[in-house]
Amino acid sequence: xxxxxxxxxxxxxxxxxxxxxxxxxxxxxxxxxxxxxxxxxxxxxxxxxxxxxxxxxxxxxxxxxxxxxxxxxxxxxxxxxxxxxxxxxxxxxxxxxxxxxxxxxxxxxxxxxxxxxxxxxxxxxxxxxxxxxxxxxxxxxxxxxxxxxxxxxxxxxxxxxxxxxxxxxxxxxxxxxxxxxxxxxxxxxxxxxxxxxxxxxxxxxxxxxxxxxxxxxxxxxxxxxxxxxxxxxxxxxxxxxxxxxxxxxxxxxxxxxxxxxxxxxxxxxxxxxxxxxxxxxxxxxxxxxxxxxxxxxxxxxxxxxxxxxxxxxxxxxxxxxxxxxxxxxxxxxxxxxxxxxxxxxxxxxxxxxxxxxxxxxxxxxxxxxxxxxxxxxxxxxxxxxxxxxxxxxxxxxxxxxxxxxxxxxxxxxxxxxxxxxxxxxxxxxxxxxxxxxxxxxxxxxxxxxxxxxxxxxxxxxxxxxxx
Numbered sequence: 001x002x003x004x005x006x007x008x009x010x011x012x013x014x015x016x017x018x019x020x021x022x023x024x025x026x027x028x029x030x031x032x033x034x035x036x037x038x039x040x041x042x043x044x045x046x047x048x049x050x051x052x053x054x055x056x057x058x059x060x061x062x063x064x065x066x067x068x069x070x071x072x073x074x075x076x077x078x079x080x081x082x083x084x085x086x087x088x089x090x091x092x093x094x095x096x097x098x099x100x101x102x103x104x105x106x107x108x109x110x111x112x113x114x115x116x117x118x119x120x121x122x123x124x125x126x127x128x129x130x131x132x133x134x135x136x137x138x139x140x141x142x143x144x145x146x147x148x149x150x151x152x153x154x155x156x157x158x159x160x161x162x163x164x165x166x167x168x169x170x171x172x173x174x175x176x177x178x179x180x181x182x183x184x185x186x187x188x189x190x191x192x193x194x195x196x197x198x199x200x201x202x203x204x205x206x207x208x209x210x211x212x213x214x215x216x217x218x219x220x221x222x223x224x225x226x227x228x229x230x231x232x233x234x235x236x237x238x239x240x241x242x243x244x245x246x247x248x249x250x251x252x253x254x255x256x257x258x259x260x261x262x263x264x265x266x267x268x269x270x271x272x273x274x275x276x277x278x279x280x281x282x283x284x285x286x287x288x289x290x291x292x293x294x295x296x297x298x299x300x301x302x303x304x305x306x307x308x309x310x311x312x313x314x315x316x317x318x319x320x321x322x323x324x325x326x327x328x329x330x331x332x333x334x335x336x337x338x339x340x341x342x343x344x345x346x347x348x349x350x351x352x353x354x355x356x357x358x359x360x361x362x363x364x365x366x367x368x369x370x371x372x373x374x375x376x377x378x379x380x381x382x383x384x385x386x387x388x389x390x391x392x393x394x395x396x397x398x399x400x401x402x403x404x405x406x407x408x409x410x411x412x413x414x415x416x417x418x419x420x421x422x423x424x425x426x427x428x429x430x431x432x433x434x435x436x437x438x439x440x441x442x443x444x445x446x447x448x449x450x451x452x453x454x455x456x457x458x459x460x461x462x463x464x465x466x467x
Contacts, residue, residue, distance in 0.1 A: 009044050013052035016042065021061065021072055032062060032070040093413045093428060095206035095213075101425045110457070112449040113416070113427030113442075115254075116317050117400060121373065121447060123357060123366040127316060130356035134349060141352065145344035148335050150176025150321075151351035157358050158323060165298050172328040173302055175335055178346040180284055180310030180322035181207065184247070186337050187280060187306060187324065188215045191245055199243040201229055203403070203432035203441070205254040205282070208247050221434035222246075224256060226394045228264035231271070238275040245278050250295055252285040255432050255443035256403040257396025265294040273304060283309040287367050288374070288398040302326055311354050314367065319350045374400055374446065381446040384455050388462060393441070402444045410465050412442040419461045424454065 020026040032038070032053065039046045053070050056062045062070050102114040134141065149155065155174050162169045177183040192198065194216035200208050202221030212219050220241050222229040229248070237243070246268075250260045272279050281296045286309070297307040302325055310322035324334060338345065345351075357363055381402060382392055389407040396402070406412055412428035419426050427445075429438030448454070 009048050010051045010055070013038070013042055013044060013049055014056055017052065017056060018061070026072050028072050028074045030072045031068070032072065034069065093416060093431060095210040095431050097416075098206065098425065098427045098431055099210070101420065105423075105425060108423060110424045110448070110451055110454050112444050112451075112454050112458075113425045114445055114448060116313065116445075117370075117447050121370065122316060123362060126357045126360065126362045126366065127319070127353065130353045130360075133356060134352055137352070141348050144348065146176075146348045146351065147345050148339055149174070150323075150345040151348065151355055153359065154321070154351050154355035155323075157355060158325075162325065165292060165295060167295075167298050167302065167307075167325070169302060169325055170328070173331060174323060174325050175331050175338070176346050176351055177322040177324060177338065178342060179320045180282070180308055180312065181211065182342070183308040183310070183322040183324045184208075184211060184280065184282070186334050186341070187308070188212070188217075188245075189337050189341075190330065190333055191278060192217055196245075197241050197243040199234075199237055199241070199246040199277070200434060201248055201253065202434050203255055203429065203438050204247070204434075205249065206427075206431045209434060212247075219434050224253065224258065226256075226258050227261035228258070229268065231264055231267045234268065235271045238271055238277060242275065243277055245280060246272060247280045247282065248296075249282050249285065251283060251289050251293055252396060252399035252401075254285065255401055255427070256393060257399055257401050258394060259289075259293045259397055260296075262294045265296055265299055269296060269300055269305070277304075279305045281305055281307050283307055284313055285399050287314050288371060288400070290371060290398050293397075297325065306330070311358075314370070315354060315357060315363075319353050321346045321350050321354050371398060374398065377446040377450055378402065381444060381449045384449070385444065388455070388459055390442070400445055400447050402446055402449075404442050404444055406440050406442060407462070407466075408440075410462065411439050413439065415442070415461055415465050418464055419457065422457045422461065424457050424461075 017026070017032070026032065033041065035046050035049045035053070039049045042049070053062065057064055057070065060073055060075065063073050064070050098113055102111055105111065154176060155171060158174060159169055159171065177186060188211065192215055195218065197218040197220060198212055199220050199222055201224045203224060204221070209219060220237055220243065222234045222237055224230070250265070252259065268279070279296055283295070283297070297305045307325040308322060310320070312320060324331065326334070377400070378396065385392070385402070385404060390404045393403045393405060406415070412426070413430055416426040416428040427443040429441030429443070430436050432438060432443065
């Protein structure tokens with residue numbers, strides 16, 4: 001029998017059992033029909049019934065009792081719709097708001113405020129080839145924990161990429177993590193204590209704020225300009241607040257799309273060195289640049305700058321892996337923390353998948369095509385947003401974000417709340433701003449803004465908000 005037919009028959013048997021339980025024909029504690037008897041009644045093979053029973057037992061709907069058969073679990077009840085304690089419309093619009101709405105919404109919801117590219121823009125065929133290749137791997141890869149430093153092959157690929165930028169890092173200066181977010185979390189655990197001060201850009205990636213709040217630190221923001229942080233404000237904050245850490249994006253800053261200039265990069269490094277402030281440089285958008293820009297890690301040589309990154313924007317947000325590049329002694333401490341919190345490095349399957357794609361010839365072509373696609377998407381998004389009176393703060397060199405100013409008198413938080421009721425998720429400015437000074441701004445993902453429904457709904461929402 002073809003496999004898909006067998007699977008359909010198994011599902012049919014499972015549905016029949018679920019229906020009996022939901023109708024109370026089978027109550028908690030009741031014994032299920034014998035395998036042979038039920039197979040005859042359903043017109044299927046005994047093995048099909050065995051598989052159906054095993055699957056239902058795996059999800060806890062029924063239980064097996066040795067030598068006696070299968071019984072309906074005491075907890076087997078029809079699914080109940082749980083009332084939400086707080087609706088998305090009434091929840092406070094904070095750094096968690098956009099993340100939770102974007103991550104939990106289904107495919108029918110439009111997401112011009114989300115932080116990833118559409119699924120059909122990603123190198124899915126290359127990933128499928130890598131998955132097929134890994135399916136033939138040794139059992140060790142499929143079954144064992146990851147090494148504390150992560151995949152050797154992927155680390156070699158990253159070190160080679162660093163060398164192109166002028167960073168002569170050694171293998172003991174690099175470790176892989178489960179995600180880019182985990183990389184930052186480990187560094188915060190390593191360097192910070194509750195009550196410490198951390199400086200971020202204002203505006204900045206909203207999850208920096210969310211994570212730092214979890215670490216119970218004081219958060220301060222340096223105003224951001226089209227060429228990097230306002231250096232005067234940056235130096236003033238260093239002197240007055242003595243932050244232990246400064247966190248930033250250098251390449252294609254999130255949310256603004258700005259690029260750090262060489263002059264500001266040098267001044268930032270000198271000021272941070274004078275005040276013994278460690279810089280964490282999130283380099284996740286580097287491959288979206290048409291040509292490389294200034295990098296703090298390259299200028300500093302990984303002395304007081306820690307580089308982090310991941311592959312969720314360019315390859316897959318489902319196959320997660322991040323990395324940390326830093327001083328060797330700090331890497332040793334971070335490895336111990338990763339063992340304590342994760343027991344080993346990232347998933348070997350994920351890291352080998354990523355290494356397979358990065359090491360193949362298709363990745364460079366994928367990124368070239370993606371950059372060109374985004375050029376067209378940015379141009380189209382800017383044109384359509386202009387028609388609504390929404391103007392970009394600057395023209396990014398690359399990437400998929402537009403940091404835009406709304407027409408006078410409109411508040412982006414209010415607009416985001418109205419749009420959510422229309423199944424459109426937007427990213428209002430103040431979720432990015434520690435000073436709450438970006439109420440007239442909104443971040444748009446140009447790839448998800450192409451859908452004509454977005455502009456029709458946004459036009460209607462702007463009209464409602466302006467009334």
